[in-house]
Amino acid sequence: MNNNFDIGIIGAGPAGYTYALHASAQGKSVVLFEKKQIGGVCLNKGCIPTKSILHSSEVYKQILNAEKFGVTTQNVTLDYSKVLERKNKTVETLRKGIELALKNAKVTVINSEAKIKDKNTIVECNADIYNCSKIVCSTGSSPKIIKGLEFDHEFLLSSDDILNLASLPKSILIVGSGAIGVEWARIFNNFGVETTVVELASHLLPLADAEVSKRLERIFKTEKIKFFTQTCVKEINNKKITLSNDEILQPEMVLVAVGRTPNITDKIDGVTYIGDVTGEIQLAHYAIKQAIEDADGIKFEKGLTPSVVYGTPEIAWVGKREQDLEPDSYKKSLVLLSAIGKAHCDGQTDGLIKILSQNGKIVGAHIVSSEASSLIQQITIAIQNGITVDKLKEVCFPHPTYSEGIYDALFKL
Numbered sequence: 251m252n253n254n255f256d257i258g259i260i261g262a263g264p265a266g267y268t269y270a271l272h273a274s275a276q277g278k279s280v281v282l283f284e285k286k287q288i289g290g291v292c293l294n295k296g297c298i299p300t301k302s303i304l305h306s307s308e309v310y311k312q313i314l315n316a317e318k319f320g321v322t323t324q325n326v327t328l329d330y331s332k333v334l335e336r337k338n339k340t341v342e343t344l345r346k347g348i349e350l351a352l353k354n355a356k357v358t359v360i361n362s363e364a365k366i367k368d369k370n371t372i373v374e375c376n377a378d379i380y381n382c383s384k385i386v387c388s389t390g391s392s393p394k395i396i397k398g399l400e401f402d403h404e405f406l407l408s409s410d411d412i413l414n415l416a417s418l419p420k421s422i423l424i425v426g427s428g429a430i431g432v433e434w435a436r437i438f439n440n441f442g443v444e445t446t447v448v449e450l451a452s453h454l455l456p457l458a459d460a461e462v463s464k465r466l467e468r469i470f471k472t473e474k475i476k477f478f479t480q481t482c483v484k485e486i487n488n489k490k491i492t493l494s495n496d497e498i499l500q501p502e503m504v505l506v507a508v509g510r511t512p513n514i515t516d517k518i519d520g521v522t523y524i525g526d527v528t529g530e531i532q533l534a535h536y537a538i539k540q541a542i543e544d545a546d547g548i549k550f551e552k553g554l555t556p557s558v559v560y561g562t563p564e565i566a567w568v569g570k571r572e573q574d575l576e577p578d579s580y581k582k583s584l585v586l587l588s589a590i591g592k593a594h595c596d597g598q599t600d601g602l603i604k605i606l607s608q609n610g611k612i613v614g615a616h617i618v619s620s621e622a623s624s625l626i627q628q629i630t631i632a633i634q635n636g637i638t639v640d641k642l643k644e645v646c647f648p649h650p651t652y653s654e655g656i657y658d659a660l661f662k663l
């Protein structure tokens with residue numbers, strides 16, 4: 251076999267497989283190494299499996315609450331093994347799609363661990379050597395381990411372990427309230443598991459706009475998800491957990507979701523690093539944009555990477571948070587979902603659409619609403635292209651939709 255390639259890529263998550271497909275579309279010869287499964291964390295342990303399970307949990311909860319929509323149900327039961335079966339099928343279908351795309355693009359895929367020897371040489375675990383004009387390292391990240399809460403994979407679980415539970419626990423403690431912690435809190439709560447969240451920062455979802463965090467806290471209270479902020483785990487003694495506020499909990503298990511550590515030892519000069527391994531913004535779409543930026547030369551504004559937390563309601567934001575802006579330097583408009591017709595039709599009135607502007611242009615948007623994950627894209631396009639608030643007012647927004655909240659917000663800026 252010819253072991254000379256234009257591009258050698260290690261890691262076939264969103265960063266690696268996107269790079270491979272785009273480089274190959276430009277006529278480059280590409281070799282892609284993956285030690286586990288094509289699709290990386292995103293497809294196999296992250297975005298896709300969690301959203302599949304989340305969806306099942308929302309269907310379950312909606313059916314339990316169907317009566318308020320005029321639908322009577324009886325004997326609703328949950329078969330968690332089928333939830334996992336569906337999740338596995340979803341993941342497999344998507345994985346096969348990526349494998350086929352790589353095959354069609356004539357990317358050489360090597361299912362093996364690989365190491366970078368120098369900026370033009372990759373050594374595969376069988377000691378085979380690959381010479382590459384350029385090497386891309388997209389080895390991703392792994393669940394962060396913190397002292398005292400080291401994973402034992404039975405009681406103290408990582409976001410990988412939690413995907414493999416054969417059945418649901420009766421109660422769970424979730425340490426950390428970033429996107430992963432919040433999404434799993436919603437999943438467990440929807441399934442009727444007694445759920446508690448512990449967060450060290452002063453608010454849940456500490457990276458969000460403070461008003462969004464407070465709204466989420468209100469929603470958690472309504473949903474009966476217990477939480478403690480400015481709190482950490484002080485001691486674990488025989489599955490008995492003492493928190494720093496002296497609260498004592500005895501959950502059946504603990505999910506530790508306190509961030510992710512890049513899979514890297516030393517950086518090698520001349521090698522391109524993209525995706526979670528950079529330790530920058532650890533999101534799949536950021537990884538994909540980094541790949542496209544380097545492979546195709548299509549720039550993107552890193553500061554305009556939208557963040558999304560899934561569940562009901564979705565939470566999404568882009569650009570500046572209110573706490574980032576100097577007082578009196580900006581205008582703010584806030585539309586509550588209770589003022590939006592579609593929200594009433596859907597029974598989803600707890601939420602908000604908040605837009606921040608400076609000099610007639612939007613600089614940040616923060617949305618707690620159904621469809622927030624798609625709504626945020628409208629604002630991202632507007633900010634990135636410098637479309638003024640007045641120009642946006644000329645756009646026609648359909649009725650009844652959640653997007654009308656954005657339109658209404660424009661007139662308050």
Ligand SMILES: Cc1cc2nc3c(=O)[nH]c(=O)nc-3n(C[C@H](O)[C@H](O)[C@H](O)COP(=O)(O)OP(=O)(O)OC[C@H]3O[C@@H](n4cnc5c(N)ncnc54)[C@H](O)[C@@H]3O)c2cc1C
Nearest residue numbers: 261263264265285290291292296364390525526532533534
């Ligand atoms: C529970 C969870 C939910 C998430 N939800 C979302 C979400 O909704 N939206 C979002 O944008 N992001 C989400 N993320 C984050 C997202 O999964 C990551 O940002 C994304 O996967 C990063 O892509 P990547 O290609 O950089 O790395 P990864 O997806 O981590 O892929 C890296 C790949 O490299 C392989 N590899 C590592 N070392 C080697 C080696 N030496 N040789 C060969 N192969 C190697 C690994 O096996 C892996 O397959 C979530 C993450 C988790 C854990």
